[in-house]
Amino acid sequence: MLKKLRIKVDSWTDDTIIAGERRVANPNLIPTAYLFTGAQLNLLLSEEHTDGTLLPQHIVLDPDFLVDVTAICRCFTHHGDAPAMHLLQKFTPATTSAAILLGNVANQFLDDCVNASPQTAPEDLFRASLRKSFRTDALHFATTEGIGQDFADQCHTLFENIHTTVQHRLPAAASLESAFLCEALGIQGRMDMMSSDHRTVVELKSGKAERDEHYRYEHAMQMALYKESLYYNEDLPYAQVTTLLFYARYPHLMDIHLGRNDIHRAIAVRNGIVHLEHLLRTAPAHLFETLTEAHFNVIGVHDRFYESYLRPPILRFLSTINCAPILARSYFFTMLAFVEREQFLAKTGVEGVNMPAGHGGFADTWRTTTAAKQNAGRIIPDLHITPLVTTAGVVAIEAVTTAIDESSNFRVGDMVMLYAQHADCQRQPADFYTSCIIEHFSPTSLTLRLRFPQRDKQLFRTDRLYAIEPAHADSGYTVIYRGLYAFLSIEPSRQQLIIGQRIPQFDETITLSLNVADNHLRDIVLRARQAKDYFLLVGPPGTGKTTVALRQMVLEFLATAPAHGDALLLTAFTNRAVDEICSMLADIAAEYLRIGPELSCAPEHRCHLLTQLVDSYPTRDAVRQLLQQVPIIVGTIASLSSMPELFLLRHFRAAIIDEASQALEPHLLPLFCAVDAHGHLAIDKFILIGDHKQLPAVVAQSPAESAVADKGLRTAGITDCRRSLFERLHSLAIRMGVPQAVGLLHRQGRMHEDIAAFVNANYYDGQLTAVPLPHQRGPLPFTTATAARLIAYDVPASPDRCTAKSNAAEADCVADIVAHIKSALSNQKTSMTLGIIVPFRGQITQIRRALAARHIPDYEAITIDTVERYQGSQRDIILFSTTVSAPWQLPILSQPIETTALSATPAVTHLLLDRKLNVAITRARHQFILVGNLSLLRTCTPYRTLLDYISALND
Template sequence: MKKLNQEQLDTFIKSFQKVQSVHCDQKESLYYLFQLFSLFFEGITNQQNISFTTLFSRIAYSSVHFNFKSSLTKDNHLFRRLVEQGGLKTEELNSLYQLGVFVLWQNLQHVYDVSTNIEIKRPHLKLEKVKSERKSSYRRVIKAFVVDYEDLEDPKFHFFDEKQPHLKKVGFLEKGHFAKQFKRIIKYVSLPITINLIDTNVNEENQYWAKAFVYKPDLLIGVTSISECFQADGESSLFYLAKKVLPNTGSIYMLIGNIVNYFLDELIHDSELSFKEVIPTIFQLAPLEFAKMPDDALRNLLKKVEVHFDNLKKVVKNELIDTGITKEKAYLEPSFFSPEYGIQGRLDLYHFDKAKKQSDIVELKSGKLFKANGYGLNENHYIQTLLYDLIMESVYNGRVKSNNYILYSSLDAKRLRYAPRVRSKQYKSLEIRNDIVLIEDLLLDQNQEVFDNIFNGLQPDKVPKTFNFLKRDANAFHEVYSQSNALEKAYYKSFFAFINREFQHSKIGRHGVHETNGLASLWLDPMNEKIENFRILSYLEITENLSLEKLPIIHLEMSEKSAKLSRFRIGDIAVFYPDDGTEKSALNNQLFKCTLVDMNVNKVSIRLRARQKNLEIFQQFKYWHLESDTLDGGFKVQFDGIFNFLKSPDEYKQKVLGLLPPEKSKNQVFYNNSKLTEEQHEIVNRAISSKDYFLLWGPPGTGKTSVMIKSFVDYYYNQTDLNIILLAYTNRAVDEICQSIDALLGGEYIRIGSRYATLEKFKPRLLSLKTEGIQSRGELQCSLKSNRVFVSTVSSFQGRTDLSGITDFDLVIIDEASQLLEPMLVGFLSKFKKYILIGDHKQLPAVVGQDKAKTEITDTLILEKTNLSDMSCSLFERMYSMSKMSGWDWSYGGLMHQGRMHQKILDFVSPNFYENKLEVIDGIDRLVDKPTFESKDELTNVLINERMLFIDTPLGEELTKKTNEAEANVVSKLADIWVRIYQDNKRDLTSNDIGIITPFRSQISMIGDLMNPQLSKKITLDTIERYQGGSRNQIIISFAVSQYQLLDSISNVSEEGIDRKLNVALTRAKENVILIGSAAILKKKEIYKKLIDYCSFIDYQEILNYEI
C-alpha cells in the first residue's frame, strides 16, 4: 500500500505538533486535529484502484491492511463518530481533543514506527458507549464494508459496520438470485466494497443472514430507470444500457405526458378549472413543439388531452377524496433520496397525514394498459410504485405505512388503481438495480474487451424476441456501431468510459478533506464540513412563501446560525429541505428541487420546480438548508454526442481526428472594417474564407468577443443569408456576446436560457419571454424565422432539441471553446456546415473531476493514428495543436496584440505564458503611458506607479493551511487605500475598478469579514475560476499558501508547463497587480520565483500602519 513519503510524513508531524502548540478556540483546535486525522488515513489508503466515499471505510480498510489492534480501531472509530455527529458540550470537547491526540500518535507509531519522548495517555471519556448486538435479532438495513469473501454455496463474507465498527463480522446471503449476483459482482470488482444488507437476521452464533443486498448504495439510481427495465414478458438491465447509449428522441407521447402532469398540478390547485381555461397555458409548455405540428396533428392532440383533463378532473373531485387523499395534505413533485436502497425518485403526488402516520403515493400515467399484470397494472408502472414504497420505508424508517396507487388518466373507469406491496417484487427490483450499477462500474475503465462483452448484449440476435422495444433499440445502436471502423470504436469506448467516470464522480465523488462526495455529500458529509467548505446555505428562515402562486417563489433570510459565505450563484440549481435537528435531514424529509433566483449578503430567494398547495411542511420547521443539485442531462448530452460522432459523415470524422486536412476555400473573402487592426482584419478574413472550420486563439484583451465575434456576425448577417448560432460556455460570456452584437443587430436576435442567469437588459431577447406574449403558432413561426441569430450557452442550446425542424442553423461560433470537453462538441458540430471555435488553451481548461492518470488515453490505435492523448484536453486545444503541427495554417490563427494590460504587466505575462509573442495594440496610449492618478505621499506613489508589486507577509499561526490573517489584513487595508486614491483623484469607484482574487474560499471569508461592508458592491472578492473572462483596473491577489505542498492546489499546469491559474489571475489586471504572500514558500516554484523577482517590493507593515 502506498503511504506518505518521508517529506510528507515530516510535514504531517509538523502540522500535528502545530495543532498542539497553538492556543485557540477548543472547537477550532478539535476541527483541525480531525482534519489531520482524516488526512492521515487518506495518505495511507490513497490507492487509485480503491474508491473510498467515507472516513469509516478508510479506517476499516486500514485496520485490516495494517493489522491494527482491536482497541486502536475502536478508538479511531470512536473519535471519528463523536466528531462527525457534533453537538458536544463545551466540557466534553477537551477530552475528545485529547483522545484525538492519543489516537493520532498511536496510528503514527503503528504505521511508521514514529517515536515520541512524551508519554501520551488515553483519556477517559464518558461518551464512549457502544451498543452490543442482541443475539437472534433482526435489522432492516446494515451498511456493510466487505473486506473478504469465501466462495461457498451460501456466499460468506466478513464486514465492518457502523454499529460496532471495530468488530469484524460474518455475513451470509440466503440462497437465491442475490447470492448468485454477489458472486458475479465479486468476479468483476475487487474488494473492499460497500453493500447494504437488507432484512438481515442475526442468529445465536452472531452470523448475519441477509435476504438481499444493495451494491454501492450511495450511488443513487433513478426509480424510473430501474422500472423501465421491467416488461410484461420479463426484465433485463439491458433496457437501461440501451437508453444510455442511444440519444433521446422526443415523441408525441412524451409531450402528452408532460401536458397531463401539468393538468394534475393545476387541478390540485383549482379543481373547478375548465379545459378552455388551460388551453393557452398548454401552448406555453412546449411552444416550439406545437409550432412544428401540422394543423390536423394539433387538433388530434387537443382532443386526446381533453379526455385526460376530464378524467383527471373527476379523479381529483371524487376518486382521490374517496380514498382519503385530500388536496390540502398533498405535495406535488416532491423528491426523495434513499441511500439505504440506492435509489432516488420524484413522485407525481405525495399525500401525508401526520396524525394517522399514513402516506399515499400517486403515480400518474398517461399511457394505455398493455399486457397488464394480475393487479391490472403495467408491470413497469407497478415496479415504479414498489420502489417509491421502498423510499418511503427508508424515509420513515419503516414507521409509516404507504398506500400506493397508479392513476391511468386515459381510462374511462377504474382510473385510480391500487398497487399492493409485495416484498419479493421489491427484491427483484433491487437485483436489477444492482445489475445497473455493475454495468456502470464495468464501463468505467478503458478496457476494450469488457466494453465489447457488454455491447455484445445489445446485438439484435441476442435480444429475446419478446423484448420488442429492446430489439428495436439494439438494432438502432448496432446499425451505427457495427459500421464504425476500429479507430472510431476505440475513440467511442475511451470517451464513454471517461464520461462515465465524470458521471459517477458527480454522484459519489470521493472522500477527502479537500475532496467532495458529489451528490452523496448531502448525507455523507457532516454539517460542519459542508459549512467549512462553503457547500451549503444553512439555517435559512422563510420570510415569505409564495409557493402557491404561478411563479412559486420562497424568500428566505440568513439566521444567526447561518454561514454567510457559499459557492452558490444566481441561476444555480439546488435542493431545499428542512432542518430536523439531525445530520440526516436530507434523507428524513422530502426535498424540493429549485433554482436560486436572487441572493445578497443576508437574503436568498428560490423558485420551486412545482407549485405547492400544502404549506404544512413549511410551517412545521424553523430552519431550512440549500445544497447543490446535479443534473444527469449534461452527461447524457455527452454520451449522445460521441454516438452522434459515430453517425456523422466519414469526411467530418476524419477531419476531426486529423486524418484529413480541412478543405481549402477557393474563394477568398475580403471583409473590411475600419475599427479593426491589421492583424484582426487578416484573421477575420481567413476565418470567413475557411470552408470547414476555423480555430481562433485569443489571449486576454485581444478582442475575441468585442471585436472578432462582432465582426463575424456583421459579415454573416449582412452579407449572407446564413442562420447563425453564437454559443459560449458560461452565461457571463453569453451576456458579453449580447453586449457586442445588440446594437449591430438592433436587438433582432433570440437568447436561449434562463431569465435568472441573464442580465436584465437582455431579458427581452429571451425565447421564453418572447413566446409568452405570442397568441398563435403562425406568429411564433414567423418570429423564429425572422431572427437569423441565436445566442446561448452550449448546454442550454443542446437541451433545446425542439428547435430542429423550425430553424436550421448553418454556422456555429463558440466562444470559451477551450473550456469545453471533446464529447460536449464532437457530435454536435457535425450538424453544421461550418464552425468557428474561439478560445485560449493557456488559460483555465475544462473542469474534470477524475484523476489525471485516468484521463490519459491507453488505446495504442488512438495514440498511433491521432494526436489525442488526454481526454481532459478540450477539442479546441487538440485541434489547434493538430492544425499547427500539420501546417494547416488556413484553418487556425492567433491574435497576438492585446489592449488590456499595461506594458509593464505584459512584459512578464508575454514571455512566461505566451511564448513572448503577445504585444500591446499600437495607438492605445493607456497601455504605455504613466498612470493618470496623482499621489499624495510616498506609499500611494508606489502603489500607483509600480505596476507589479509583491508584499511579503509572515505565515502566521493559523491552524488551517488555507487562510492567512496577515494577508487578509493587508488586503483589507489596500482596498481602503485604493478607494481613497480614487476619492482623492475625484473619480467614481465602479465595480470594474478593483478586484480581489484568492484561491481559497476560507481566505475569501476572512477577507470579507475584515473589509468595509460598504465596499462589497463595488469590489469583487472571488476565486480565480470565477474571475476568468473578467478584468479590473487594479487586481489584488492573496495567495494564502502556508506550505509548499499547497502550491499545487493553486496551480493548473498545462502539458507545455504553463501555470494557467496564475496566467488567469495576472491577466485580469489593466493597470496594477499587487501580490501578497509568503516569498519563502512561493519561491520554491520556479514560476513564482520569476514573478517575485520581477515585482517591486513594499513592506507589509507600511500598509498596515498607513493612516488614511
C-alpha cells in the same frame, strides 16, 4: 433485525461476502460478478445467525451512486428484466412523440388543477394550462408530428378526468413533484403527488394500461419503490402508505400492492444498472464486445410485437457500436470511460466510506456533517422562510438568515434543494426536498423560485429552520453520452475530422462582403469565412474576442445571410459569456433568439428567450416560422446540445463557440454530430474562440487517470482527455502544417504595458501588443507610496493564524492595502474598481472579516472570489492573496504545465505555463498586487519568475 448496514467488500466466495470481521451470507442476492475489492454495499433487513453471519434480505451495490426510479422501471420489459435496456436509453437519441407530449401536458394539468382557485371555471383553467404547457415546451410542439385535432381531443379528455379526480378523490393537503433521495436503496426520484402526511402517493399516467385496464408492471414497480423509500427514509410501515396509480385516460385510481419478491427484482435490476456503469468506466470495450441481443431479450421472446417494434432498435444499437471504424471505436471507448469516471466522482466522490466534504461529490449530502459542508461552502443552513403566495399557489420562498458565509459556493440561477432541518441531528440528509432556483442572493437573504408551485403553503412551516444544498442532475451527462454515440454514425468526413484523420479544408475563392479597416482583423474574418470545416481563434485577455472579432464575424454573416437563408449559431460555455454575446448583438441591433432558462439569462436579454417570445407566436406554425426565419440563435453549449429538435427545423451555416478552451471534447460532440431531419450534418462548420493559456475545464480525475493509452489515438494527437478540443485541434493544425486554420488576436487593450510585458514574454510568445489606450501607457491615476504596476507584499508564515484553506495574516495585509487604496482614491476623488482573488474559498471569509473590522467604506461591493470565478472579468486593481503557508500547499496553488507555442513559427517552442497565475494577473488593468509568503513562493518556478520580474521592474 438490522434495518441497514453499510459495508466495504474485502473478499468473497460463491455464497459469502467478507467485510472486515463480518461475514455476510449471499444466497444469490447479488451476483459475484458484480463484486470487487472495495465495493460499497448496503445490507438491508439483516438477521444475525448464531455464528455471527449476517443474512440480509437485500443487498444494494454502490448505494451512493443513486439511480433514478424511472431508469430502473424502464428495464422491466416485454422481454424480461433487462438492465441492458439502460444502455439503450442512455445512448440512443430521445425522440419526442405525440404520446410523450401528451404526458407532459397531463402533468401540467395535474399541477394546475391542484393549485387552481376553486372559483376558476374549468374551461378557463383548461385553456390556461394548455397554453402554459405550450409555452414551456414550444420547441417540441413545433417539431412533433401528429399534433392535430385528435391530440386536442385527448388533451380535453385528460383534463376533465384529472380535474374531476383532483376535486373529489385526491387528498387536499398535498405536495406536487416531491423529490427524494434514498441512500439505503441507492435510488432517487420524484413523485407526482404526495399527501402532506406522506401516507398517500399518487403517480399520474397519461398512456394506456395493460389489457382489461390492468396496471402495467413497470408502473406498479415505480409505486413499490416509492413506498420502499418512505419506509427507509421515514420509518413509515408499508401498511400505512397508500400508492395510487392514476391512469387519467380512463380514469382509474389503482391501489398498488407488490410483494417482497418484486422489491428483490427491482433491486436486482438497479444493481445490474450500477454494474454496467462500473464496466463503462473501467472496461467499456470489453463490455460491448460481449454484449449481445440476449442481454436485452432475457427470456427469449420472439412474438410479432418484439420482432416488429422492440428488436430493430436493439440490433441497430449493437451494430452502430460494433461496426464503427477501429479508431472511431477507440475514441468512443476512451472518451466514454473518461466521462463515466467524471460522473461517478461527481455523484459519489473519491472512493471511501467517510470522505471529507468537498471530496465526496453529491454523496456529501447524506455522508457528511453540516459543519463539514459549511467549510466546503456547499450548504446554507438556519434559514427562516416565508412563502410567497400568488393565485398559482406558493411560487417562491423568501429565506432570511443572520449572515450567509462568504465562502458559500452559490450563485443566482443555481438549482438547489430546500428542506427542513433535523433539529437533533448534525447531518442533514435531505431525504425529501423542494427543487428551487436561486433568483436573488444577498449577504442575509435569498429568494428561491420553486420549480413547481405548491397550493399548500403549510408545506413550508415558518416555525422551522431550513437549509439549501446544491442539486445534482444527470441530464447534462445524458446529452454527452448521446453525443458520443452519435459520433459513431455521423458522416465519415466529420468523424475523420474530429479524430485528426483529415485536415481542415478552405475555399480561398471566398471574399468578404464588408470592408474591414484593420488589416489584422480583416485577415481573421476572411479566414473564418473561407474555412469549410473549422477555424480556431486564440483570444488572449483583453484582445476583444467578443466586442471586436466575434462582432465583425456576425456582421459579415448578416451581410450575406439573406442570400443563403441559413442561420448562425452562437454559443459559449457559461451563461455570463452568452450574456456578453447578447450585449454585442444588441449593440449592432441584430435579430436573435436565445435558448435557455430564464434565471440564467441577464434580465435585459430575457425578451429574446424563446419562452418569452412564444406569447407573440401562439401556434405551432408561428413558432416554426419564428425558428426558421430568425437569423441568429444563441445559447450555452449545454442548452443547445439538449435541444436536438432545433436542428430538425434549421440548418446552420456555422456555429461560433466562445470559451471553446473551457469545454472538454465530449462537451462539443453533441453539436459537432448534430443532424437534421434528413440525417445530414446540421452545422456546416465551426469557429472556435478560446485561449488554452487560461483555465481549462474543471476535471476531477488525475492526469494519470485522464491519459490516453491507445496507440492509434496517441499517434493522432489524442493523448489527454483533460485537453479541450480547441487545444488539441490547435496543436494538430500546427503539427500538420495548416496555419490558415489558426488565428491570434494580438492587440490587447486591458493591461498596462508593465503588466502585459510579463504575461506576453512568459505565456504568449511575445506576440501581444498594446492597442494602445491611454491607461496602458499613462501614469497611475492616483498617488500611493509606489506607482509600480506590479507589487509583491511579503507576509511571513504564522502557523497559529493559518489553516489548510485560510491565512488570517494575509487577510489582514490585504485589508490594510485596500484601506490605503480606498483612502488615496477618496482623497484624490478618483474612482477605480478593486477585485480580490484567492485560491481557496475559506480565505474569502477571512478577508471579508478583516475588511469589516477596518470599517472600510463600501467594502461589500468588492468582489472576493477564486480565480476560477474571476475568469472573464476585469478590475482596475487586482489583489491576489496566495494564502499558502506550507510547501505541501504549493501544488494546489500552482500546477504548471508545458505547452506549445501559439503559431507555426514560434519564438519559443515550449513554455512552462501556470494557467491560474496567468488568469489572476491578466484580470488587472492598472495594477496587480501579490500578497503572500514570498520565500515559499520562490520555491515554485512560475512564482519565482514573476517575483524576479517584479524586483527588476521596481529597482
